[in-house]
Amino acid sequence: MDKLFGMISGKEIDDDLYEELEEALISGDVGVQTALDLVENLRERERKDKLKTAEDLQKALAEELQARLAAPEEILDEVPGALNIILVVGVNGVGKTTSIGKMAHLLQKEGKQVLLAAGDTFRAAAADQLKIWGERVGCGVIAHQEGADPAAVVFDAIAAAKSRGIDWLIIDTAGRLHNKVNLMNELNKIRRIIDREAPEALREVLLVLDATTGQNALSQAKAFSEATGLTGVILTKLDGTAKGGVVIGINSEYDLPVKFVGVGEQMDQLLPFSADDFAEALFAGITDLDQDAKEAEEGAEGPTAEDADLFEEEGAKSHD
Incomplete structure (x- = not known):
């Protein structure tokens, strides 16, 4: 995922940036479909939330990843007092x-x-x-x-x-x-x-x-x-x-x-x-x-x- 470093900061939100982001996600082993979904979600958020800056887009991407990766509060499913x-x-x-x-x-x-x-x-x-x-x-x-x-x-x-x-x-x-x-x-x-x-x-x-x-x-x-x-x-x-x-x-x-x-x-x-x-x-x-x-x-x-x-x-x- 090293292509994500610095690629968003300071850039305009446009089609070229989305294409770069999509390429970086795919090359970073995210998977093609997941990368496409993430970029499409970001495009929707740009329109809905009126994202203006690259920093806004970076924050939105982090939030998308956090939502997808959220794990249960209890890491392991345990029944106390039982095997x-x-x-x-x-x-x-x-x-x-x-x-x-x-x-x-x-x-x-x-x-x-x-x-x-x-x-x-x-x-x-x-x-x-x-x-x-x-x-x-x-x-x-x-x-x-x-x-x-x-x-x-x-x-x-x-x-x-x-x-x-x-x-x-x-x-x-x-x-x-x-x-x-x-x-x-x-x-x-x-x-x-x-x-x-x-x-x-x-x-x-x-x-x-x-x-x-x-x-x-x-x-x-x-x-x-x-x-x-x-x-x-x-x-x-x-x-x-x-x-x-x-x-x-x-x-x-x-x-x-x-x-x-x-x-x-x-x-x-x-x-x-x-x-x-x-x-x-x-x-x-x-x-x-x-x-x-x-x-x-x-x-x-x-x-x-x-x-x-x-x-x-x-x-x-x-x-x-």
């Missing part, structure tokens, strides 16, 4: 396991009892990575051996959560199998186990996306939304406005609120998403919502070309 389950999905390399650890840290800071389930049994050392996070934040992890049935892990984790009086069970899942069909079938199987063993407990199905992947993040949102019934998004590596436009596209095109943003690699650098902060940051030149995290990067590497191909070619081979 609450978060199912976390996403392709490999987006920072999924890291985000789970950070989310567990946030919940435990609120006094919640948290348990993690290592449902990604296909990626080498995935369970070990989750165990490390469990140790760091001080919560238990239910895991089986590598290659085990993920649904069996989830079954045992639900039983353990019930017996221990756990408030939040967070389930990690596979990010890549032999093809897209296998992956989505596995996720559906896990959902059936949850529906059978804890039918009222599933509160959130969160998709972890890497903000740097642009339009590929939109295609991932589409695929996982169709397969799993998503309730929201965790956006990682959000440390520059050139990476932030995808937030708008995901929310507008798939009606998915961004619930958390990862702005660095430290345990406390997963933040509840703020539409107001995000809209202001677009024009300030940053989307780093935590100034101390400006130079930090998420620990996990971004999605590989093979991961992107997963959503383009169902015959993609696994390299994990």
